[in-house]
Amino acid sequence: MSASNQTLAYEVSPPPALPTFPLDQWYVAALGWELNDKPVGRTLLNKPVVLFRTADGQVAALEDRCCHRALPLSSGTLDGGGLRCGYHGLLFNAAGKCIEIPGQEKIPSKAKVPMYHVQERDQIVWIWFGSSAHPEPTCEPPAYDVHSSGKYLFDGDVYHYDAPYQLIHDNLMDLSHLGYVHLRTIGGNASIHMEAKMTVESEGDVVKVVRHMPNSTPPPTYSAAYPFKGTIDRWQEIEFHVSHLRIWTGAVDANTESLDDPERGGFHMRGFHGVTPETDTTSHYFWTMATNPETNHDEVKAKVIEQTALTFDEDKVVIEAQYQNMCRFGERPMIDIHVDVGANRARKIIESLRQANGA
Incomplete structure (x- = not known):
């Protein structure tokens, strides 16, 4: 065979696998x-x-x-x-x-x-x-002064999920589900939740979702913990970080304070949500909830923690059932709706960091 007719075979090595989770x-x-x-x-x-x-x-x-x-x-x-x-x-x-x-x-x-x-x-x-490039920490761990400021009473627990960690991110980034999943606790009117005014902002690896629900009926948890006089102006502020989320929810009596005032009063629930992968298909969920009782401090704190645990029990059932069905049906497409903007941005950040770690 002449040289011109020879076919040269080259062994091509597959590209290195990306890390399963963002490192560093x-x-x-x-x-x-x-x-x-x-x-x-x-x-x-x-x-x-x-x-x-x-x-x-x-x-x-x-x-x-x-x-x-x-x-x-x-x-x-x-x-x-x-x-x-x-x-x-x-x-x-x-x-x-x-x-x-x-x-x-x-x-x-x-x-x-x-x-x-x-x-x-x-x-x-x-x-x-850390990655091989950064085995030593490159920064201090995040501060969370809600636990140390003395302004709040708090407690928490650890949950184990038989589901991938990003399904927990999705759930926490989209609180429109409250009106359907959490009717006994922090839910409220489902239509108001789905139609709430929402803004989504991103900066670096952080995504922030803000939702306002004016003139709402207090849900059971809120009524049990705070002496509202009637309808309430309610807020939800969700801040996504790669390894955890910070969620500030609460309400004031309707038409009494601006929901844009960072020092507003009323009833506060400040949640810390540490979502850490256990494996590719299981997760640890470390949560705390902090609140600001006006009276009966120990009693109100206990009620808020109890109601929070009930809420997370409800979420766990939904998320694990969701994942079981995803496994059952395989790689089937899913549509997006308006409430998915924040969760989708968070997923893009995770994927970008995985790509960067694999460089």
């Missing part, structure tokens, strides 16, 4: 009060992690695997300022270095486990998942 981010790993006298094992972004508090109260995070015989370190105990494996008693410090082997003086140099950068701020425990 602080993600929520725990609420501060979860870490007491026991280690907590948790899978975060497909990585098994053990979280614990040292003797001086600092938080630490290690790979959840003993380097000796692979038992999860979360099965161990806190001891002497470190974490002791529950199989043969190897003791690890916050940096992942083995500092004691019972019955053996010499500690092998390889007796260590990987550690993660972790930091507690405003009673939220953040963990850094």
Whole structure:
């Protein structure tokens, strides 16, 4: 065969896979009060992690695997300022270095486990998942002074979802569903929710959705927590960040205050929503709710937390059923409507960051 008729074959390597989740981010790993006298094992972004508090109260995070015989370190105990494996008693410090082997003086140099950068701020425990370019944190974790300002009473909990984390984003970015899903709690008139005036703004990796619902009937949660005189002017302000959302909702008596006044009074609910992937198809949802009772502080706080939990129970049922049906029907197209603008922008940010991490 002549050279001109020869076909040269080249082996083409597939492009490297994109990271499943955006990296170079602080993600929520725990609420501060979860870490007491026991280690907590948790899978975060497909990585098994053990979280614990040292003797001086600092938080630490290690790979959840003993380097000796692979038992999860979360099965161990806190001891002497470190974490002791529950199989043969190897003791690890916050940096992942083995500092004691019972019955053996010499500690092998390889007796260590990987550690993660972790930091507690405003009673939220953040963990850094960096790319190969930025294994060390490039910034401080987010502040959340709602927890530390003294202006609010708050509490919270952790939910596990059998659904991908972005379905939780979608739910939180679109509160028009309240009138249909949350009739017993924070719902209200469904038509008013669907027709609410909405503005959507983006800056960098942040998306903000603002919705106003003047002259509304107070929903059950609001009536139980605050002495409204009649109809209310209601607001919802949603702020999306890659690893968490901040949602400020509330109301004032109708025609008494401007909903554009950042210092407006009335009834406030300030929600923190840390949405952290567990795996590609499961998620952790760390939430707190803060409120500002005028009277009966403990009673109103308890009522708001109870009602919030009921609300999230309702959301969890819907989101998990949604995902089950998506799996059942496969890659079927879905349409968008007017309330999807904020959620769609959030998804574009996530995808852009994944692309950037894969560069």
